[in-house]
Amino acid sequence: MRNSRESSSFPMFSKLSLHLFYPKRQWIRALFYLCIIMYVGLCYVSRKHLLPLARMLTNNKTIREVDNEHLKFTCIWSVVDRREKCKPRCGHGYFGLYGMTKCQPWLSCEEIDQLKMRGGIGHHGYVKEIWRSHWNTFPVVVKKLRRNDIAGIVGKDGYFKGIDLMKNFFQPSVLLQLVGHCNDVIVTEVHPLLDAQDIENRWKEYPTYNTVSTRLGMCITYVDILKVLQSGTDGKIYVQCDAPSLNKLTQQFLITEDFRLVLSDVDSIETILLNGTNRRLIKCTDWGELHGHFSAPEQLWPYNESFQADKMPLYDEKIEIWKIPDVCLFFLGEDPSAFLVKRSLKNIHKQCKNQDPRKRPSAEEVLQVYIRVLRDVVGTTMNVTLYSSQQDN
Structure with missing residues (x-):
C-alpha cells in the first residue's frame, strides 16, 4: 500500500520532465542534447558582446x-x-x-621634449605630422607642424590659431582635449577609434554596436557640436571652413570610445564676432573656388568672371546647416533598418537644404528633431547626454 500511495502521489510534472530529458528514440535524444550544447556554446561565445551591450x-x-x-x-x-x-x-x-x-597642468616644453615618438597614427594631416607617444604610461598624441613642407608654411597661421582655440574655448568638451603645447608642437588625448571617415570599418570591428540608435546618436552629437560652436555664448560663433567635401569634413571629427564625436581639427575655424545685433560675417576661401552640391549655394562663386577671393560675398554659420543632411545620412549608412529614420528626417533635412540661408533651421532646431526621432521612431529608452547641457569647470 505504501508503494502504491507513493506511486500515485508522484508529481505529474516529474513524469513530463522524464519524457523531456529522456526521450525514447535515440535520434531525438541526440538532437535534444546537441541543441543544449549549441545554446551553451553560443552564450559563452557572445557573452563578451552581450554584457557590454546590456550595460x-x-x-x-x-x-x-x-x-x-x-x-x-x-x-x-x-x-x-x-x-x-x-x-x-x-x-x-x-x-x-x-x-x-x-x-595635471598642461605639459611644459621640457616635459614635451622628453616624449618619445612611437609611430604615426591614422591619417597624417596636410599641415601637420601626427605621432603616438606616452606620458607617465598614459597614451597621448603628438602633433607637429610640417616645418619644411609648403603645406606647413601655408597653413602655419591657421595651425597656431587652432592652438589658441583649444586653449581658450569656453566649452572644451566638444574639442579634442589639449594635454600640452610648446611652440609648434601640441599634445592631445588619444581616441583609438580614429576619425569618422572610417566609421564603416569601426562598425565591422564592433558589430554589436552597429545599431540604428548608435548611428543616429552620432548624428545627434555632430549637430550638438554645431549647436555649441554656434551658440555665441562667448560673443563668438565658430564655423568650420576646412570642409569642402564630405570626406574632408568627416576627417575633422574623431570617434570616442562610446561612439560619440569630438572635433579634432580646428586649424581652419573662422569666427563670426557678435556685437549686439551686428555680425562680422565670414568667407571660406582657403580652398579657392568651391564646386559641387556639398557646399552651400552661398559658398559658390556667383559671377561669370574668373574667381577672385577678395570679391567673394560674405556669409554666416548657416553654411554648416546646409551640410547636416549629408553628414547624417553618411552616419546612418545604407542599412534597410535606417529607412524609417531617414523618412522621419526628410522634412527637417529639406529645410536644411533651403536655398535661402535665412530660412534654414538652427542647429538647436535640428537637434530637437533628431532627439525626438531617436525616442519616437527608434524607440530607445536611453537619455541623450549632450555636450551643450554640460557645465565645464
Whole structure:
C-alpha cells in the first residue's frame, strides 16, 4: 500500500520532465542534447558582446558624471576596453586622461621634449605630422607642424590659431582635449577609434554596436557640436571652413570610445564676432573656388568672371546647416533598418537644404528633431547626454 500511495502521489510534472530529458528514440535524444550544447556554446561565445551591450542599454546615459569630494569625473563605457573608464574634469590650464585620479597642468616644453615618438597614427594631416607617444604610461598624441613642407608654411597661421582655440574655448568638451603645447608642437588625448571617415570599418570591428540608435546618436552629437560652436555664448560663433567635401569634413571629427564625436581639427575655424545685433560675417576661401552640391549655394562663386577671393560675398554659420543632411545620412549608412529614420528626417533635412540661408533651421532646431526621432521612431529608452547641457569647470 505504501508503494502504491507513493506511486500515485508522484508529481505529474516529474513524469513530463522524464519524457523531456529522456526521450525514447535515440535520434531525438541526440538532437535534444546537441541543441543544449549549441545554446551553451553560443552564450559563452557572445557573452563578451552581450554584457557590454546590456550595460549600455541599462545605463540612462552613455556618459556618467561622478563627484568625488571637490573633483568631478566623467565616466563612459568603453567599447574598446569593454569596461567603464573615468577621467577627471579639469579647469583651464589642466588636463585629465582616462585612468587619472587628479588633474595635471598642461605639459611644459621640457616635459614635451622628453616624449618619445612611437609611430604615426591614422591619417597624417596636410599641415601637420601626427605621432603616438606616452606620458607617465598614459597614451597621448603628438602633433607637429610640417616645418619644411609648403603645406606647413601655408597653413602655419591657421595651425597656431587652432592652438589658441583649444586653449581658450569656453566649452572644451566638444574639442579634442589639449594635454600640452610648446611652440609648434601640441599634445592631445588619444581616441583609438580614429576619425569618422572610417566609421564603416569601426562598425565591422564592433558589430554589436552597429545599431540604428548608435548611428543616429552620432548624428545627434555632430549637430550638438554645431549647436555649441554656434551658440555665441562667448560673443563668438565658430564655423568650420576646412570642409569642402564630405570626406574632408568627416576627417575633422574623431570617434570616442562610446561612439560619440569630438572635433579634432580646428586649424581652419573662422569666427563670426557678435556685437549686439551686428555680425562680422565670414568667407571660406582657403580652398579657392568651391564646386559641387556639398557646399552651400552661398559658398559658390556667383559671377561669370574668373574667381577672385577678395570679391567673394560674405556669409554666416548657416553654411554648416546646409551640410547636416549629408553628414547624417553618411552616419546612418545604407542599412534597410535606417529607412524609417531617414523618412522621419526628410522634412527637417529639406529645410536644411533651403536655398535661402535665412530660412534654414538652427542647429538647436535640428537637434530637437533628431532627439525626438531617436525616442519616437527608434524607440530607445536611453537619455541623450549632450555636450551643450554640460557645465565645464
